[in-house]
Amino acid sequence: DSGVTQTPKHLITATGQRVTLRCSPRSGDLSVYWYQQSLDQGLQFLIQYYNGEERAKGNILERFSAQQFPDLHSELNLSSLELGDSALYFCASSSRTGGNEKLFFGSGTQLSVL
Amino acid sequence: GNSVTQMEGPVTLSEEAFLTINCTYTATGYPSLFWYVQYPGEGLQLLLKATKADDKGSNKGFEATYRKETTSFHLEKGSVQVSDSAVYFCALSSRAGGTSYGKLTFGQGTILTVHP
Numbered sequence: 441d442s443g444v445t446q447t448p449k450h451l452i453t454a455t456g457q458r459v460t461l462r463c464s465p466r467s468g469d470l471s472v473y474w475y476q477q478s479l480d481q482g483l484q485f486l487i488q489y490y491n492g493e494e495r496a497k498g499n500i501l502e503r504f505s506a507q508q509f510p511d512l513h514s515e516l517n518l519s520s521l522e523l524g525d526s527a528l529y530f531c532a533s534s535s536r537t538g539g540n541e542k543l544f545f546g547s548g549t550q551l552s553v554l
Numbered sequence: 555g556n557s558v559t560q561m562e563g564p565v566t567l568s569e570e571a572f573l574t575i576n577c578t579y580t581a582t583g584y585p586s587l588f589w590y591v592q593y594p595g596e597g598l599q600l601l602l603k604a605t606k607a608d609d610k611g612s613n614k615g616f617e618a619t620y621r622k623e624t625t626s627f628h629l630e631k632g633s634v635q636v637s638d639s640a641v642y643f644c645a646l647s648s649r650a651g652g653t654s655y656g657k658l659t660f661g662q663g664t665i666l667t668v669h670p
Contacts, residue, residue, distance in 0.1 A: 442597060473657075483643065483660035496657045530597055543658070545597030 446546035465533030478527035560661035577644035585648040
């Protein structure tokens with residue numbers, strides 16, 4: 441158990457809908473990262489938050505947004521969903537940003553867009 | 555930009571066989587290199603890492619050496635077990651341009667299956 445909790449584990453929805461994925465980092469970790477894993481794109485970094493502020497951005501679509509709350513949990517919002525958004529979305533946390541800190545990954549949310 | 559190329563799988567071995575999974579990279583600056591492992595139904599776990607040239611990362615019998623001259627970080631294990639069956643990802647992070655170390659660039663992953 442990595443200590444990172446993601447909910448829900450599975451999500452099935454229709455095109456055009458909006459969903460929210462939730463991540464609770466390990467106790468004490470200030471950094472949260474979101475990754476998307478799909479068969480065609482592999483593992484792609486989406487976005488990072490550190491202590492409530494956006495720190496780095498990757499291949500995140502404009503239809504997607506994220507935030508980190510004062511209690512350090514994070515939410516990834518996906519809107520106007522398309523079939524191609526079907527993927528496994530991982531959250532990871534670390535104790536700080538910068539340096540070679542170890543990332544701890546949650547077990548992911550499997551999103552299926554029908 | 556940064557990129558990681560892994561040998562394509564799947565790789566199927568018998569128990570106690572020698573394992574090599576090739577990984578090469580392209581990066582700006584001086585990247586750190588990682589191997590992550592993903593067991594079925596789980597998230598990724600850090601297996602080992604190396605932060606500078608000629609460093610050797612090791613864990614659970616797995617080893618990888620950071621080779622700057624060949625831009626490689628090949629994963630090896632002398633004797634694999636059935637429990638090593640998983641997907642293995644090579645990854646790098648680089649602070650070039652002020653980006654975060656947590657912004658990992660992953661390879662495509664290599665599926666390893668070990669038979670008794």
